[in-house]
Amino acid sequence: MNDQSATDYQSDRQSAPGAPTLRAVVGSHRIEEEMFGKVYDPHIIRRIGAFVKPYRRQFILSVAAVLVFTLTQLAIPMIIRHAIDKGVMLGPAGMNVLQTSLIIYAVVIVLNYGASHVQESVVGRAAENVLFDIRRAMFAHLQRVSLSFMDKTEVGRLMSRLQGDVGSMQEFLETSVISVGDIVLLFGIITIMLYLDAGLGLITLAVLPILFIARIFWLPLARDAFIKAHETNSAVNGALAEGIHAVRTVQAMGRERLNAQLYDGKVQANLVNQLRGARLAQALVPLVDTLTGLAMALVVVLGGQMVLGKQLEVGVMVAFLFYIQRFFDPIRSLTIQYSVMQRAMASGQRLIEVLDVAITVQDKPDAIDLPRSDGSVVFDHVSFGYDPRQLVLKDLSFTVPPGQTVALVGPTGSGKSSAMSLIHRFYDVTDGRVLVGGQDVRDVTQASLGRQIAMVLQEPFLFTGTVLENIRYNKTGATRGQIIAAATVLGADPFIRALPQGYDTVLGERGGSLSTGQRQLLSFARALVADAPILVLDEATASIDSATEQVIQRALTILLNGRTGLVIAHRLATVRHADKIVVLQAGRLVESGTHAELVAMNGLYAGLYRANYASFDDVEKQP
């Protein structure tokens, strides 16, 4: 919770007046999401229902199986009762009845076996399918939603929806069928008891309201305790994960002892809350057991007298005692189901939120396939803002003729990256238009537009997989030879061959085992294999060692050869080789021209240039 972090934080600051303030915490302040929602929300049910629909036959079949299963469960004590009263009690004369009863019993337990098998396996499989479908739908949707949504949303949060929330839907789907059975069982037991002996039945059932009232008082207390326990537990786990990730910093700064103390505090808080939760979880057990005992005692005293008075068959009494022992099971299970349902509604709400994120960039119905273009790019009076009231680009116009390279230069926040995103139509312009190969990007299909453009991002991103797969990426037609050729041309071949399995080396998490420069070369190779007429490149800011730097500069020249290039430039060498430099400031084009022209102009560019910044990007306002 958000204000939780504030109080945590303050408690750190307020420690003992006079003593120096302790500025230390372990674990982060994560904002926990709501655990429980409304019990029933028709909108959510409808949306999730759409995913169940393909499996409706399976669900109908399982509900039918659950009904059969429940009925057989109800029937078994009845058969036993019948066998005792109408068979066993009559002595040898009742042999026939006993035998018939046993045959019926045999049939019933076979039915019971079959029904339970069908119900559990069908519903279990269908529930798994539904949740994998939901996850896929969300994942597929996330491939199409606007990038600004993706920028705003933490990966961790999306992952918890794709995993945790989908998981609690599974729990719900599996148990919802069972709870149909529970309801039938509960009402079945009540009906049978009343049928067997209305008077005795009513008296026995009279204990029920006590339990319901107790549950009503218990539920909010218990839920509160469970949420607390869950939260403190996550806090401990979070602190452990942080301790593992940050272990080198912890040791370097000598924080082991203090961290262990702070961690102990979290562990202790969790223990207190877990124990409170455990107490509350058990609180109703004595009541349920006593009520069961009370109901049985009532049957023994009242029913027993009736049996003595020959008003009641002993078998009925036996059946009553059986049913009473089964009686509280469905109630207990339904209470659990109630919480499961609330959790599922809260999760369902979050799943739908993801599925409902609007897709802002879509192919027009009459969008055409853009054939391989000449590679020209035109910005024609483009204005753009992620929020239309706050423009990031204002009336930007410039042209990149086929085969030429334009360098975009400007301080942080000047709109360079936003301008680059528009070429690929990650976003739609607010005003004006962007032309690629002479076509407005909004008039062509996104797939065909994508084939015109290869992009290299500032932070090279590698996927888990081999070097070969990373360079090939989605250009599935590229052969091994082509890939090696690309890597060789760019000068990446020597270091790739030096890896343990060469091109077949599996790269760890985000290419962790490679240096920044090497990762950059791989992302260059990926762009070269993609072989598009336009290259959009966001130059990396981090400085790398001089030898690699040279290789990269050479690779860049090769990459740009014969292509239209748009480069967000940070390095002098890159800028100097560009055919044109476009200088942006606060979303406007302030200067453009060649390096020599701009230096002569003595404007913003000349100023940046003379200050000899390693990177134009890290320039901050001078104090």
Place this chain on the structure above:
Amino acid sequence: MTALDTFERRPLEVMAIADAHTWRGGLKTLWRMTVIAWATPWQFTFAIVATLISASMQLIIPRLLGRAIDQTQSLASANSQGALLTTALLILLVSFIRGVFTTFQNYYSEAVNHHSGEHLRRLYYRQVQRLSFGFHDSVHSGDLITLGLLDLDGARQFFSTGLVRLVLLTVLIGFGGAMLLRIDLVLGLMALSFVPVVGWFSSVSQLKLRLTWRSLQDRMSVLSRVMEENLGGIRVVRAFTAGTHELGKFDIASASALELAHERVDIRVQSTGIMTFSFLAAMGLVLWVGGTKVMGGGMTVGTLTAFLTFMTILQMPVRQLGLLVNSFARTSTCGARVFAFLDLDPAIADAPGARDLALTRCELRFDNVDFAYPNAPQTAVLRGLSFIAQRGETIGIIGPPGSGKSTLSHLIPRFYDVTGGSVTIDGQDIRTLTLTSLRRAVSVVAQDVFLFTTSLENNLAYGEPRAPEPQIHQSSADAQIHSHIASLKSGYRTVVGERGSSLSGGQRQRMAIARSLLPDPAILIFDDSTAAVDANTEARIRTALTKGVAHRVTLIVAHRLNSLLHADRILFLDQGRIIEQGSHAELLALNGRYRALYDLQTNGADREGL
């Protein structure tokens, strides 16, 4: 190299050995878990006693019910009424006692679980922090998290799922079964005929589910990785219009996980069906044989009722046999892994009789140092490296990638121990000093900056959490990050976003510099920590630091020459050796490797005519 060193060096293999557990090893693990549970002896004892009482009460109920039935069959109805009332009151009393003690049983066994869990968690956290860099280099952090969350959780529940359940099931099945057999041997055997069947199927399915659970987790983590990489690299995905390609990867991972999920459903279904069926079949058998006996007058109807009730009571504990078997299996494997980790000795720790560092002249000396990383002992990274640095000196260290520059800086705070030669401070071998005193005196500003998800202020004060505010502001100002922080809405209380995403690379490095300056170290090492800081800001940091330079040794590892031109001495490293050293001017005059690098780096500017 001691035996313990090798032990830490191959931690994953050690854990794998623990995995292939033997009977003896398994028992040892169970015993250690029991000892940990015994740390709360009162709760431990109370849980066991409560279990015995609640189980006995549970066994008495069917007998009381049977007695009640028989009383209704008695002929003297006047006596029967009183007897029935007594039985009814007994039933009520026994049920109440059972309820109360079941509560105690469940609560206290949960409490012992939690106490064991918290105890293990504390040990685990300390062990994570205690094991040295060499260990952490060799394991994946995800594996450590899994071990500390899932395996630890599996082991901590041993008391309730293993020990208490063992007592409960022994009493219920043992005494319950004995009672049935005593009443009527043949009928008793029939009533109990479902026990071995259910026990077997439940154990087998639980063990199978356990095995498949691990592989399902593995497949799910592949699926998670596909999703996580996709979302993290969404810009690349979009840039290459690779949505379809990514969905293909997702589908493959998803299908493989779904297949196993289906398999698990099947395992579960097969066993539950058979368990219920065999129970009901045994019940039918009892009804048949028992019913015939009652007809022949060989048994009362009450006894038959007691038999049937007993069976319903026995059904749950018998099904739980599988859970019991599973609990023992889980504790011995999960626990073995956790203990294997907790038993590791750190390769780097205070030597016996270690003393605190006594600083006098503050002279740092590398004497003929050899070094190889623990996970690649054959590859020498530093060879016979020697140099001396005095208080007030700034030493620059430069060299091609892989020349050992960063490694050198990691030896000074003893992140790793030298494999030959020695590192001394004022004549004291750092291996004879306490780690705390050594690391207080030495600060390394690392290449990769880890910022914590808490306020900037807490991050800056990480090494010196009790530092007064003005000091924090001063070190931030020296690192040229103060004005940026002051410009933020919440200033120093701004919480760093996940993975520090809201700060640029240069800002993160400046945070790290400020953090290392705060404790005012005697030896300050910049390990390529200004690579993302622009040249002007770097120059301003350098100026701000000059006032402290006089009373410390400063080491600057860099590959940008600009960062260390001002150093008193520059060491040029190649393949773990110093091949050139001297001041900038001296090295230029040498016309060697340094000169070549200088020319390379200034090349562009020269052609510009600068």
